[in-house]
Amino acid sequence: MPYRDKLSKHTRRDIERLKNKAFRPATWIGILLYGGTLGLLFVVPIVAGAYLGRWLDTLASGYSVRWTVSLIVLGITVGGYNVFRFLRDRT
Template sequence: MKVDKKTLEKRIERQSKQWNKAGTDRHFLSQLGLLGTLGLLFVIPLVAGAYLGSWLDARLEGFSTSWTVSLIIVGVFVGAFNVYFYIRDTDGEPHDR
């Protein structure tokens, strides 16, 4: 993906303004909210994978913990992708609702 010089300069300027604003505008509660959101985006797939894997292991005999471990690992990757895409799409800024 090629990015021309003007687009890159505009993007850098916009991000620089956001960083400067973030240093003075952020309050403790907004940072706490962002941290909570990121935590939930990571933990929910992890816990869902653990529960689903445990359920599958109980239903299918001969597999002691293989589904549980496998789906926990999948949950970690899904959670990491969730956090990455959330930060990428919002630039780390919480939305005003």
């Protein structure tokens, strides 16, 4: 019986903490980490596309930026989709 009382006491305390957390403003560190995560989700596909496209363009004879531009545009699309999904799942 004392375990049940202790469990219900801790459960009530945890529920109150969760309720109070929703009303607290975000901290600067939390905002920076959130923004940094969004930035990485957007920038990494663009940079990867640029490097892959540049490498593919060096394999072609002559001067070409076809692959570089195409994969940068694809990276922007993928990065935007990553950010969209991240924000959708967080709300």
